[in-house]
Amino acid sequence: MEFADRYGPMAVIAGGSEGVGAAYAMELAERGLDLALIARNPGPLDATADQVRKAFPERSVLTLTVDLSAPDAADRVVALTAGNEVGLLIYNAGASSRSGNFLDGDLEFPQSLLAVNAATMMALVHAYGRPMKARGRGGIVVMSSMAYLVGNPGLAAYSGSKAFSTLFCEALWHELRPHGVHVLSHVLGMTDTPANARNYPGMGGMGDKPEDIVQQALAALDKGPVLRATGGDETAQYLGSLSRDAAVATMYEMGAAFRD
Numbered sequence: 001m002e003f004a005d006r007y008g009p010m011a012v013i014a015g016g017s018e019g020v021g022a023a024y025a026m027e028l029a030e031r032g033l034d035l036a037l038i039a040r041n042p043g044p045l046d047a048t049a050d051q052v053r054k055a056f057p058e059r060s061v062l063t064l065t066v067d068l069s070a071p072d073a074a075d076r077v078v079a080l081t082a083g084n085e086v087g088l089l090i091y092n093a094g095a096s097s098r099s100g101n102f103l104d105g106d107l108e109f110p111q112s113l114l115a116v117n118a119a120t121m122m123a124l125v126h127a128y129g130r131p132m133k134a135r136g137r138g139g140i141v142v143m144s145s146m147a148y149l150v151g152n153p154g155l156a157a158y159s160g161s162k163a164f165s166t167l168f169c170e171a172l173w174h175e176l177r178p179h180g181v182h183v184l185s186h187v188l189g190m191t192d193t194p195a196n197a198r199n200y201p202g203m204g205g206m207g208d209k210p211e212d213i214v215q216q217a218l219a220a221l222d223k224g225p226v227l228r229a230t231g232g233d234e235t236a237q238y239l240g241s242l243s244r245d246a247a248v249a250t251m252y253e254m255g256a257a258f259r260d
Ligand SMILES: NC(=O)c1ccc[n+]([C@@H]2O[C@H](COP(=O)([O-])OP(=O)(O)OC[C@H]3O[C@@H](n4cnc5c(N)ncnc54)[C@H](OP(=O)(O)O)[C@@H]3O)[C@@H](O)[C@H]2O)c1
Pocket: 014, 015, 016, 017, 018, 019, 020, 021, 038, 039, 040, 041, 042, 044, 066, 067, 068, 069, 092, 093, 094, 095, 096, 116, 143, 144, 145, 146, 187, 188, 189, 190, 191, 192, 193, 194, 195, 196, 207
């Protein structure tokens, strides 16, 4: 089956303005899909939408500025795409722009991170997954992080939310596989995104390129359930060979470069 017949006619990219999300927008438009792009900041969102429209004028590109941590975010996304058949959901948003020991910060930030990475993600999977299952085709990709493997001191809510996201996708992969809907938890390592450069000054330009991430995901989408980016399998194997307390300590040491 052609890509657009399998995953079209429309893809929703939650976090579709920058980095991996913007790379998805260009690649999916090239593969024949219409798009709904979601992000908070209108500047990069409009720039990406315009870039797609210019390169692929035959494609329809909808945009919505919304904070995915808001309780009504999923409803607003679904309202945006009303009347369109969404065959592919890419849930990309979800990095943490803050680190620090849990009790040293407010509760609002980790709660909003959890809302993005768990509550709204699940709500969109529920909303778009049901019609995909009824049609017997479709795809769902949710971005995770190597932080899902072991609790990350200084990023407790982030690592917990990514563990949730990956395990949720694994279970869903099995539930939906007999119905022709493909689910993938894409576990990224360091990736060269604008957010990463903002969150960790000095790390700009480092890591996997968003375009490569997209190609890897689309090649693995019909296999699932979990795809780790460059070096991820080796890291997972190493951490898995350690006792749990040693693995947490190792993660803490590995995170030193981001803290100092
Ligand atoms: N970059 C890395 O090194 C790395 C490593 C491991 C895992 N990951 C995962 O890969 C995914 C993408 O990361 P990223 O570095 O590109 O950063 P990001 O901050 O998740 O941004 C990605 C996209 O999501 C949008 N976004 C972020 N928060 C949002 C919110 N609350 N509501 C609506 N849109 C939102 C951003 O636009 P706006 O900011 O305008 O909203 C942008 O378009 C995340 O899930 C992250 O956890 C990244």
